[in-house]
Amino acid sequence: MQVYLIGSGPFDPEFFMTYVAQQATETGDQNRAFIGVDLGAKRFLDLNVPIDLAVGDFDSVDAETYARIVATSKEVEKLEPMKDETDTEHALGSVAQRYPGGTYHLFGMLGGRVDHLLSNLWLIFQDKFQAIMEQIHLVDEDNRIHFLKPGKHTVDRIAGMKYLSFVAMTAVKDLTLANVVYTLQEYQMPTPLALISNEFLPDVDTMEISFSEGLILAIQARDGQK
Structure with a gap:
C-alpha cells in the first residue's frame, strides 16, 4: 500500500x-x-x-x-x-x-x-x-529523505539526484559508508554531525551504509531546479 x-x-x-x-x-x-x-x-x-x-x-x-x-x-x-x-x-x-x-x-x-x-x-x-x-x-522536487535505524542498509540512487547526505540525529557508532566518493570505516560519532554532499560512484547505483547505534537521516538531493 x-x-x-x-x-x-x-x-x-x-x-x-x-x-x-x-x-x-x-x-x-x-x-x-x-x-x-x-x-x-x-x-x-x-x-x-x-x-x-x-x-x-x-x-x-x-x-x-x-x-x-x-x-x-x-x-x-x-x-x-x-x-x-x-x-x-x-x-x-x-x-x-x-x-x-x-x-x-x-x-x-x-x-x-x-x-x-x-x-x-x-x-x-x-x-x-x-x-x-x-x-x-x-x-x-529536490529532496528525498528517509530514516535509518542501526544495521546494514543499501541505498539505491534516485534518478536526477546528485548528492547523497547522511545526517545523524543522535550519536552514532561504527558508521561505515561504501560505494561512495567519500567512504568511512567504523567511524565513531559521539556528537551528531551532518555528512553532506557525498555522491555515488560513477556507474554505481547502490551504496552500503551500516552502523551499530544511533539514528540517521538519509538524504538524496539536488540543487533547486527553479
Missing part, C-alpha cells in the same frame, strides 16, 4: 502527480490512499484526487472549502485548534493505524517555516512512530 500525505508546506502539484504515477510503475503496487492534512486536503480537491482521510483543524481553509472537503472525503477527522500535537502528528498516527504495512510518502512537509520542518523531522523520536520509522519518506 502506497500512502500519500499532503501537508500545508511548499507543494508542486505537477511533481506530485508525476511522482504518484512513477511509484505505481516502479513498485507495481496499485493500492494507494490519499491523506490530506489541513491545507493538503484542499490541494487534493484542486487536483480532483479522491481523499481517503482529511485531518486537521482546517484553520488554513475557508468555510466553503471545508464544506467541500467534508462532502468529498471518505473520512474527516476535525481537530481542535488548541491541542498538544500538530496536525501532521495526528494524521501520521491515524495513518499508521489504518495502513500499518504501508509506505508513507509525505509532501508539503519540507521548506517553509523552519519550526514546522524540524517538527516533521523529529516526529520519529516519538514511541508511537518507532515501528513505522523506516516506512516514512519526506519528498519534494
Whole structure:
C-alpha cells in the first residue's frame, strides 16, 4: 500500500502527480490512499484526487472549502485548534493505524517555516512512530529523505539526484559508508554531525551504509531546479 500525505508546506502539484504515477510503475503496487492534512486536503480537491482521510483543524481553509472537503472525503477527522500535537502528528498516527504495512510518502512537509520542518523531522523520536520509522519518506522536487535505524542498509540512487547526505540525529557508532566518493570505516560519532554532499560512484547505483547505534537521516538531493 502506497500512502500519500499532503501537508500545508511548499507543494508542486505537477511533481506530485508525476511522482504518484512513477511509484505505481516502479513498485507495481496499485493500492494507494490519499491523506490530506489541513491545507493538503484542499490541494487534493484542486487536483480532483479522491481523499481517503482529511485531518486537521482546517484553520488554513475557508468555510466553503471545508464544506467541500467534508462532502468529498471518505473520512474527516476535525481537530481542535488548541491541542498538544500538530496536525501532521495526528494524521501520521491515524495513518499508521489504518495502513500499518504501508509506505508513507509525505509532501508539503519540507521548506517553509523552519519550526514546522524540524517538527516533521523529529516526529520519529516519538514511541508511537518507532515501528513505522523506516516506512516514512519526506519528498519534494529536490529532496528525498528517509530514516535509518542501526544495521546494514543499501541505498539505491534516485534518478536526477546528485548528492547523497547522511545526517545523524543522535550519536552514532561504527558508521561505515561504501560505494561512495567519500567512504568511512567504523567511524565513531559521539556528537551528531551532518555528512553532506557525498555522491555515488560513477556507474554505481547502490551504496552500503551500516552502523551499530544511533539514528540517521538519509538524504538524496539536488540543487533547486527553479
